[in-house]
Amino acid sequence: MADSARLETSHGRGKQCKALGCTTLLEEGCSRYLLKKRLCATHFKAEAVRCKHDPQTLYRYCQQCGKLEELSRFQGTKRSCKSSLQSAE
Numbered sequence: 643m644a645d646s647a648r649l650e651t652s653h654g655r656g657k658q659c660k661a662l663g664c665t666t667l668l669e670e671g672c673s674r675y676l677l678k679k680r681l682c683a684t685h686f687k688a689e690a691v692r693c694k695h696d697p698q699t700l701y702r703y704c705q706q707c708g709k710l711e712e713l714s715r716f717q718g719t720k721r722s723c724k725s726s727l728q729s730a731e
């Protein structure tokens with residue numbers, strides 16, 4: 643098979659960061675946590691991330707929920723979404 647240029651495959655080795663336009667490969671050097679989330683350290687911390695699977699929407703990684711959530715769910719530059727902050731207080 644000569645489809646090595648295919649970007650959308652999620653299986654196979656050499657996992658790529660799922661942020662749009664990011665070519666960082668998540669390899670052994672990354673933390674297991676980032677590897678599991680398929681985000682490079684830069685996009686893990688980024689205020690806004692566009693994903694390959696949904697380029698129209700801006701996301702941010704929510705540290706409370708442990709996943710990417712839509713930017714509208716956050717207040718300011720916080721890293722936890724509004725709903726998780728509400729339940730925490």
Ligand SMILES: [Zn+2]
Nearest residue numbers: 659664682685
């Ligand atoms: Zn990235």
Ligand SMILES: [Zn+2]
Nearest residue numbers: 704707723726
């Ligand atoms: Zn959240």
